Amino acid sequence: MATRQSGPIGRPRGFDAEEALERAMLFFWEHGYEGASLAGLTEAMGISTTSMYAAFGNKEELFRKALDRYTEGPSAYLARALEEPTALGVAAAVLAGTVRTTTRPAHPHGCLGVQGALATGDSGQAVRDLLAAWRTNGCSQLRDRFQQAVDDGELPPEADPGLLARYVTTLAFGIAVQAASGIGRDDLQEMADAALRSWPLA
Known part of the structure; x- marks a missing residue:
């Protein structure tokens, strides 16, 4: 009897996190923290809000990561x-x-x-x-x-x-x-x- 192969645990992220963070940095840089809406951020990053939260945390945490990227x-x-x-x-x-x-x-x-x-x-x-x-x-x-x-x-x-x-x-x-x-x-x-x-x- 054939056995069923188990698939990978969890879904693949499906996007380049470094590229998404680069785009977030540029969006914050252009619009500021408060001027950067979640809708605008996720559109600029090319990802869904759910993916953003899963990969980077909330807006403030994303900004902190973007500032680190800007510094480096x-x-x-x-x-x-x-x-x-x-x-x-x-x-x-x-x-x-x-x-x-x-x-x-x-x-x-x-x-x-x-x-x-x-x-x-x-x-x-x-x-x-x-x-x-x-x-x-x-x-x-x-x-x-x-x-x-x-x-x-x-x-x-x-x-x-x-x-x-x-x-x-x-x-x-x-x-x-x-x-x-x-x-x-x-x-x-x-x-x-x-x-x-x-x-x-x-």
Whole structure:
């Protein structure tokens, strides 16, 4: 008597999770957290709401995963900039990276980490807090790098690493907002170059 073969346990996912997450990141980047409806997200991702919840969790969890992808992808210029041999090189690389990332023709303009939750209701408080922590973490990494430059004598001893870090991050966030408003890449880079002409040197 023939035996019946058992099929695979569970249904195959049927979609590329990495590709779906990439599309979700771009959708959040363009519309912000609150502006990204579930219907819009799932349509952009090419999956059903049921599949989205099964693969990524709820909207907030999906956003957290999208922000991680943004950090490791479009925003990875920060990690590369920290490896520059001089503090001025770090600052210049951060601003140049911001200009490039926020003005790419094939991507939404602006920065997911800056504009992602500028206007949200009470339900978006956790996402606002998440993005505030994301921005603070970037500033802290710069502060530590500039402290190293002071310790190494590459920045003058009176330089304030925390102030310099806030200066660079404020410039970067301003660039992102300007880019989202339609200011062009050349104009933004010119502004970044001008802002670094007063950089302290040992």
